[in-house]
Amino acid sequence: MDEQRLQAYLELIQQLLACPSGEESAILEANSELVDAQLVQVMEAVAQRMVEEGEENGAAFLRDVAQTLTRGEQFSFLMKVLRATLESGGNAEVVYPLLRDNLDKLNDRFGELLREWATATFAQVDPQQAQRIVLVIGEFSNLIQQFPLGSRTSNLEIAITGYEVAAEVFTRQVSPEVWATLQNNLGNAYFYRIRGERADNLEAAIAAFTNALEVRTREAFPIDWAGTQNNLGNAYSERIQGDRAENLEQGITAYNAALEVFTAEEFPQVWAETQINLGDSWLDRFDLFHQTEDLNCAIEVYQKVLDGQGEVSSYRSLTLYRLGKALFQRGSFNQAIEYLEQARTLLEQERDVNLLAFTFFLLARLYHRISRLGKARLYFKDALRLFRRLGDERAIAEALTALGNLELQMGRFTSASDRLQQAKVYYQETDKQERVKEIDNLLELARSKLREIPLPQSGRGEKIELRQ
Amino acid sequence: MSTLRRYRSTLNRWGITENPFRSTPPDDPSELARVFYGRGQELEIAIPTLYEGRNVLVRGAWGIGKTALILTLLDRLQTEVAELDEQMLVLYLDRVVADSPNDFYRLLLLAVSDRLATSHDDEEAQAIANNLKGFASLQSKTTTEGKVTLGIVSFGAKQESPAGSAIANPYPLLISMLDKAQNYYTRLVLAVDDLDKQDSAIIQTILEESLALFRQGKKRAFLMTGRGFTSREEANLKALGIFSEDLTLQAMSQEDLYRIAVNYLNLVRKTPTDDPYPFTEEVLKRIAEYALGIPRQLQVICEKVLRQAAMEGCDRIDETAFASVWDTIRQEVTYSLDPHLLRLIYIAYEAGGISEDIDDSYLEQLGVLTFVQLLPMLKTLEGGDALVRQEDESGFRYVPSKLFLPPSKPDEQ
Numbered sequence: 015m016d017e018q019r020l021q022a023y024l025e026l027i028q029q030l031l032a033c034p035s036g037e038e039s040a041i042l043e044a045n046s047e048l049v050d051a052q053l054v055q056v057m058e059a060v061a062q063r064m065v066e067e068g069e070e071n072g073a074a075f076l077r078d079v080a081q082t083l084t085r086g087e088q089f090s091f092l093m094k095v096l097r098a099t100l101e102s103g104g105n106a107e108v109v110y111p112l113l114r115d116n117l118d119k120l121n122d123r124f125g126e127l128l129r130e131w132a133t134a135t136f137a138q139v140d141p142q143q144a145q146r147i148v149l150v151i152g153e154f155s156n157l158i159q160q161f162p163l164g165s166r167t168s169n170l171e172i173a174i175t176g177y178e179v180a181a182e183v184f185t186r187q188v189s190p191e192v193w194a195t196l197q198n199n200l201g202n203a204y205f206y207r208i209r210g211e212r213a214d215n216l217e218a219a220i221a222a223f224t225n226a227l228e229v230r231t232r233e234a235f236p237i238d239w240a241g242t243q244n245n246l247g248n249a250y251s252e253r254i255q256g257d258r259a260e261n262l263e264q265g266i267t268a269y270n271a272a273l274e275v276f277t278a279e280e281f282p283q284v285w286a287e288t289q290i291n292l293g294d295s296w297l298d299r300f301d302l303f304h305q306t307e308d309l310n311c312a313i314e315v316y317q318k319v320l321d322g323q324g325e326v327s328s329y330r331s332l333t334l335y336r337l338g339k340a341l342f343q344r345g346s347f348n349q350a351i352e353y354l355e356q357a358r359t360l361l362e363q364e365r366d367v368n369l370l371a372f373t374f375f376l377l378a379r380l381y382h383r384i385s386r387l388g389k390a391r392l393y394f395k396d397a398l399r400l401f402r403r404l405g406d407e408r409a410i411a412e413a414l415t416a417l418g419n420l421e422l423q424m425g426r427f428t429s430a431s432d433r434l435q436q437a438k439v440y441y442q443e444t445d446k447q448e449r450v451k452e453i454d455n456l457l458e459l460a461r462s463k464l465r466e467i468p469l470p471q472s473g474r475g476e477k478i479e480l481r482q
Numbered sequence: 483m484s485t486l487r488r489y490r491s492t493l494n495r496w497g498i499t500e501n502p503f504r505s506t507p508p509d510d511p512s513e514l515a516r517v518f519y520g521r522g523q524e525l526e527i528a529i530p531t532l533y534e535g536r537n538v539l540v541r542g543a544w545g546i547g548k549t550a551l552i553l554t555l556l557d558r559l560q561t562e563v564a565e566l567d568e569q570m571l572v573l574y575l576d577r578v579v580a581d582s583p584n585d586f587y588r589l590l591l592l593a594v595s596d597r598l599a600t601s602h603d604d605e606e607a608q609a610i611a612n613n614l615k616g617f618a619s620l621q622s623k624t625t626t627e628g629k630v631t632l633g634i635v636s637f638g639a640k641q642e643s644p645a646g647s648a649i650a651n652p653y654p655l656l657i658s659m660l661d662k663a664q665n666y667y668t669r670l671v672l673a674v675d676d677l678d679k680q681d682s683a684i685i686q687t688i689l690e691e692s693l694a695l696f697r698q699g700k701k702r703a704f705l706m707t708g709r710g711f712t713s714r715e716e717a718n719l720k721a722l723g724i725f726s727e728d729l730t731l732q733a734m735s736q737e738d739l740y741r742i743a744v745n746y747l748n749l750v751r752k753t754p755t756d757d758p759y760p761f762t763e764e765v766l767k768r769i770a771e772y773a774l775g776i777p778r779q780l781q782v783i784c785e786k787v788l789r790q791a792a793m794e795g796c797d798r799i800d801e802t803a804f805a806s807v808w809d810t811i812r813q814e815v816t817y818s819l820d821p822h823l824l825r826l827i828y829i830a831y832e833a834g835g836i837s838e839d840i841d842d843s844y845l846e847q848l849g850v851l852t853f854v855q856l857l858p859m860l861k862t863l864e865g866g867d868a869l870v871r872q873e874d875e876s877g878f879r880y881v882p883s884k885l886f887l888p889p890s891k892p893d894e895q
Binding site: 358362365367370374386391392393395396399400403 | 838842851853855857
């Protein structure tokens with residue numbers, strides 16, 4: 015902001031503060047070239063200073079004006095976005111750049127504004143027109159739900175508001191098909207929702223998907239039915255309320271239903287996605303009941319995805335990872351290594367740091383299990399490197415503990431103590447007393463081993479104690 | 483004068499018949515005996531251990547001299563056992579390429595049965611050898627001293643789809659052939675070199691699944707090399723109880739390397755001396771220092787320096803001549819390397835060696851995310867003598883061969 019413009023803003027603010035009540039709009043209109051986001055910022059700064067100087071009333075007045083201006087600006091942006099959505103037929107390539115350039119406006123107030131405007135408008139227009147408007151709102155909600163930039167929390171809230179507003183017009187009686195689509199999309203928004211209690215959101219998602227399925231039957235709309243079944247499977251498999259086993263069962267049933275329609279031949283991509291979801295549910299079931307059959311089911315499913323995937327490679331690394339994990343849990347260590355090494359190579363090419371980090375960690379644990387200690391150590395160190403890069407504190411602590419444990423076994427007591435000590439700090443800070451106790455035992459072991467070794471190793475052991 | 487003429491005339495002036503330095507040890511046992519130096523303790527331990535029929539593992543970095551040690555060891559074993567007037571069959575197996583324990587057994591079986599077929603006209607052995615010839619080709623060279631036969635066996639490339647059955651279950655036959663060999667020879671030593679050039683996971687599997695083979699039989703010993711397990715942590719092999727002795731070859735001292743270089747020069751002189759000529763003492767000492775403790779590095783550097791100096795017609799390779807020759811060689815070596823690999827060498831210079839603790843920023847520069855991702859490239863460069871693997875308490879580290887110019891130099895040019 016240059017000095018001259020700042021001066022102009024300050025003069026305008028002075029004018030507003032001094033003018034008789036009711037003349038503000040006229041002054042702003044006369045200075046419309048100065049009315050922008052920066053003016054709002056300067057107003058906020060001036061208001062802040064006025065508060066500090068005890069001029070509460072003046073500050074409150076300025077903030078009122080600023081808020082009105084902001085809403086005005088946000089409102090015109092809302093109109094612009096809806097128009098762009100309408101004109102482009104919901105084309106992300108048109109709408110996303112617009113959103114990207116106005117990230118500051120995509121907040122909770124934007125959702126409120128959308129609701130207020132829609133409610134007021136629906137009262138004034140005929141039902142057909144209201145429906146046309148709602149279709150645009152629905153399209154926009156789909157777009158904002160998938161929008162990768164800005165605050166994901168706010169984007170999802172805006173989408174939820176959009177679907178709710180739309181469902182007021184497109185009731186089940188008015189148009190069951192559109193209503194069902196809105197319910198399905200609302201369910202997805204709730205499934206991913208960040209705000210609110212996760213358990214409640216999942217209940218809302220399940221309710222919405224169940225609503226959708228009342229209309230989207232297999233006979234009438236097989237593809238939509240299968241899509242919603244998959245979504246319902248996702249919600250059940252993560253459900254917090256109710257009996258975990260039953261929820262998983264419901265999830266598996268829903269995925270299997272989806273797969274009746276989503277065949278590998280007709281829908282290779284969706285088929286692979288749903289199969290992976292199904293495999294994950296079997297893995298979750300194994301975690302619950304420790305039945306090898308569940309693991310075998312998971313392995314079979316992942317294997318099927320790998321075999322059937324052909325050139326569809328977007329899920330290959332993920333499937334390889336999951337398959338390796340399942341094989342590890344089953345105790346098929348060498349096979350697990352084989353698949354995870356394949357996943358590793360792919361993920362390195364894809365530069366997927368997150369999944370790569372976990373792949374390294376699993377491989378390290380596997381090499382440890384089969385007594386390839388040197389290799390295990392290198393893999394743990396790289397897993398640690400990647401977790402640090404991701405800033406994943408919990409995973410860092412886990413990798414440090416596993417590496418410390420391994421180094422104890424390898425006779426690298428000093429280094430082991432160092433790592434365990436670092437992990438202990440994290441577990442203390444997060445109040446994981448059991449882990450702290452476990453680590454204390456390992457540290458004691460390291461200390462006793464260090465005492466058996468003559469200097470200089472024991473000297474370093476003492477230095478470690480001081481850090482406690 | 484043509485380059486070659488000048489080269490020849492310089493060699494003549496230096497009193498040597500050819501450039502004696504090469505990166506693999508001499509095949510001829512008598513030549514090897516003349517150049518081999520050091521490793522006295524290892525020989526002292528390994529000879530009686532093998533004689534007793536117990537297994538020995540020889541570990542060490544690339545180019546550290548494992549093959550030279552093994553060939554020397556087997557040669558001395560042959561001589562010493564012959565002096566005792568005892569029977570023994572010693573087989574040195576080179577280029578053993580096996581992806582599975584069964585492949586490994588087939589190659590051993592081929593080597594042993596081929597030997598028995600040749601030496602004792604054993605029909606069963608001949609039939610087995612014939613059956614396995616489609617699986618791998620083999621070249622062998624034998625020497626006999628007293629009642630001791632030493633066979634040097636080198637395997638050729640395996641056929642993609644071996645003709646015939648190639649013996650589906652070779653293990654029982656192998657055991658029976660080994661027993662038969664001992665009927666003929668009493669004592670048996672099988673030295674498997676180069677197995678370690680493969681993925682160490684495969685070797686680990688082979689060893690783990692062959693416990694019975696390694697533990698079975700008296701007066702029957704295996705000698706294996708293990709670059710794959712240079713890391714001390716892989717010493718869990720010890721826990722398998724396969725090896726009675728686990729010899730780790732350490733980097734050699736500069737004095738020993740100096741001595742080896744003189745021994746090589748003596749191979750091509752009319753009269754052996756202790757003189758480093760055509761090198762001056764200072765220059766040969768410096769080369770021994772540049773070899774970073776690795777005999778193969780010494781050979782590679784000496785070979786290049788001697789050739790270049792001979793081509794330039796130097797009277798002696800003194801400090802001045804060396805400076806110029808060395809600069810030419812380094813430029814050639816540095817700029818002939820693939821830019822991607824050269825980048826890695828430069829990073830190795832900058833980072834003071836590449837180790838498992840290498841900083842993320844260096845990995846970023848190399849376009850990788852992890853140290854493990856770099857390992858295949860590091861091993862390739864180690865195999866090409868461009869990097870030297872050094873090991874200490876904290877682990878191992880790859881440092882650039884002195885043959886490469888540090889990164890600052892090319893920037894100045």
